[in-house]
Amino acid sequence: MxxxxxxxxxxxxPTATVRHGRLKRHSAWxxxxxxxxxxxxxxxxxxxxxxxxxxxxxxxxIDVVDLVDAEGEERVIPTVGEWEGGFNVLLVGIDNAEGQSDGADRGGAVLNDVNILVHVAEDQQSAVAVSIPRDMVVPIPSCPNPDGGSYFAMSAQPINVAMSYGGLSCVVLTVEALTGLDVPYAGVISFNGVARLSSAVGGVDVCIDGPINDPYTGLKIAEAGTYSLEGREALAFLRSRHGVGDGSDLGRISSQQVYLSSLIRKVQTEGVLTDITKLYGLATVATSSMQLSSSLASVDTMVSMALVLKDIPTENITFVQYPGTTGGSGVYAGKVQPIESQAFALFEKIRNDESFLLEEGETGVGSTLDPNAPQPQPSTPAPSGSASPTVPPLEEEEPAEVIAGVKGQTAADYTCAVSN
CATH class of the missing domain: 1.10.287 (Helix Hairpins)
Known part of the structure; x- marks a missing residue:
C-alpha cells in the first residue's frame, strides 16, 4: 500500500527541467x-x-488464543469489517495471571472473576453490556482440554471456575449456554491491564456518596465527592466488594457500572477515539495487556468495533446485571442464584434487538442516582412563524417495555457508588 x-x-x-535565462513571474508560483x-x-x-x-x-x-467449539474444532469467523450488522464480544477479567501484583494467594487457579458480554444490535444503534456475577452458580458444559480430551460437564458451579476448565474457550461456551447468544469474539485482561488502561485514558471521574475504607483492596477515600481515578486506585475501586453496597458481588457490579458509564461518556465527549496520541496509547496497552481470540486479534477489527461504539448515543448503551439473588440454600448457599424468569425476559429482548427500559432508580445495591447530575438541556423551539418542513408524520413507536427486577443503568445516567 x-x-x-x-x-x-x-x-x-513535475519533472524538473534546467533552463537558462529569465523566467516569467508566474513560473515562480x-x-x-x-x-x-x-x-x-x-x-x-x-x-x-x-x-x-x-x-x-x-x-x-497481541497474545492470540483460538476459540474452539464443544468438539474442539476451531471456529472460523470473519472480521467485523467484512459485514454490516451487530456482534457479541465477551470481555473477561482474570485474577492470578502471570505477573499479577495484587499479592493474593488463590492456590494457582486462574479465575474469570469479571465476565461482561457486550451485544451490539444489528442496526448498530444500541448496545447492551451484561455483567455476570462471578459467584453465580450455572451449568458448565463439557469443554475441550487444550492438552487433549475433554472435561466433563458440570450442572452447578460458580461461573468463575470456567477459566480453569479449558481456558477462554470454556468461558465462551459457558456464556453461550447461559445466554443463548453466539459469542464469536472474546478477550481476557488481567488486573494490571485494567490499571494501565485507566491511566491511558487520563483517569475516569467517579462519584462516591460517602467515605470508603476497604482494607482488602487498599481503597481509601475520605469523603463523598467525585474523584478522577486511574492506575492502581482505579483498579482498587473496580475490585472493591467490601467497600461498596452491601459487600456482595452484586453490589460491586453496580458500582463498576458507575465507572463504566463515566468511561463511556469520557471516551465519547472528550474525543479519545479521535485523538491519535490517546488512541495509540489505548491500543498499545490493550494489545500488550490482553489475550484476544484470533477472531478479535486484529487492529482492523478492534478499530471497526470502536468506531461502531463511538457513534452509539450514550442513552442507548445499557449496562445490566444478569438477574440473580443471594441468600439461597443448597448449591446456592453463599453464592448467587439466577432468577430465570427475569433472565429469560432480558435475553429475549437482547436476542431480538428489541428496546427495553429498566425500572427507575433500580441501579443496584452498589450505586444510586447522582443528585448533582447535570440536567438535560431542553430542545430549542423553532422560531415563531417559521415554516415547518412538509414531511409525512412518523408512525408512533410502541413504548419500550420495562423489564421488572433487572438492575442497571444507561451510560447517560449519572450515578454514584454507594459506600458500605
Missing part, C-alpha cells in the same frame, strides 16, 4: 506550488509508513 502511494505521489510531481505539492506527498507517504509500522507493532503485541 505504501509503495502504491509513493508511486502515485512520484508520478504527480508554479514552482512554489510544485514544491508544496512535493512536500505534501512526502508527508503523506511518511505518514502512511509510520501508520503501517505502528499497526505492525500493535499486531505483534
Amino acid at each position: 505504501t509503495e502504491q502511494i509513493r508511486d502515485r505521489a512520484s508520478r504527480s510531481l 508554479k514552482t512554489l506550488l510544485a514544491v508544496l505539492g512535493g512536500t505534501m506527498a512526502v508527508v503523506l507517504v511518511s505518514g502512511v509508513s509510520v501508520a503501517a509500522i505502528a499497526v505492525n507493532q500493535l499486531n505483534e503485541n
Whole structure:
C-alpha cells in the first residue's frame, strides 16, 4: 500500500527541467506550488509508513488464543469489517495471571472473576453490556482440554471456575449456554491491564456518596465527592466488594457500572477515539495487556468495533446485571442464584434487538442516582412563524417495555457508588 502511494505521489510531481535565462513571474508560483505539492506527498507517504509500522507493532503485541467449539474444532469467523450488522464480544477479567501484583494467594487457579458480554444490535444503534456475577452458580458444559480430551460437564458451579476448565474457550461456551447468544469474539485482561488502561485514558471521574475504607483492596477515600481515578486506585475501586453496597458481588457490579458509564461518556465527549496520541496509547496497552481470540486479534477489527461504539448515543448503551439473588440454600448457599424468569425476559429482548427500559432508580445495591447530575438541556423551539418542513408524520413507536427486577443503568445516567 505504501509503495502504491509513493508511486502515485512520484508520478504527480513535475519533472524538473534546467533552463537558462529569465523566467516569467508566474513560473515562480508554479514552482512554489510544485514544491508544496512535493512536500505534501512526502508527508503523506511518511505518514502512511509510520501508520503501517505502528499497526505492525500493535499486531505483534497481541497474545492470540483460538476459540474452539464443544468438539474442539476451531471456529472460523470473519472480521467485523467484512459485514454490516451487530456482534457479541465477551470481555473477561482474570485474577492470578502471570505477573499479577495484587499479592493474593488463590492456590494457582486462574479465575474469570469479571465476565461482561457486550451485544451490539444489528442496526448498530444500541448496545447492551451484561455483567455476570462471578459467584453465580450455572451449568458448565463439557469443554475441550487444550492438552487433549475433554472435561466433563458440570450442572452447578460458580461461573468463575470456567477459566480453569479449558481456558477462554470454556468461558465462551459457558456464556453461550447461559445466554443463548453466539459469542464469536472474546478477550481476557488481567488486573494490571485494567490499571494501565485507566491511566491511558487520563483517569475516569467517579462519584462516591460517602467515605470508603476497604482494607482488602487498599481503597481509601475520605469523603463523598467525585474523584478522577486511574492506575492502581482505579483498579482498587473496580475490585472493591467490601467497600461498596452491601459487600456482595452484586453490589460491586453496580458500582463498576458507575465507572463504566463515566468511561463511556469520557471516551465519547472528550474525543479519545479521535485523538491519535490517546488512541495509540489505548491500543498499545490493550494489545500488550490482553489475550484476544484470533477472531478479535486484529487492529482492523478492534478499530471497526470502536468506531461502531463511538457513534452509539450514550442513552442507548445499557449496562445490566444478569438477574440473580443471594441468600439461597443448597448449591446456592453463599453464592448467587439466577432468577430465570427475569433472565429469560432480558435475553429475549437482547436476542431480538428489541428496546427495553429498566425500572427507575433500580441501579443496584452498589450505586444510586447522582443528585448533582447535570440536567438535560431542553430542545430549542423553532422560531415563531417559521415554516415547518412538509414531511409525512412518523408512525408512533410502541413504548419500550420495562423489564421488572433487572438492575442497571444507561451510560447517560449519572450515578454514584454507594459506600458500605
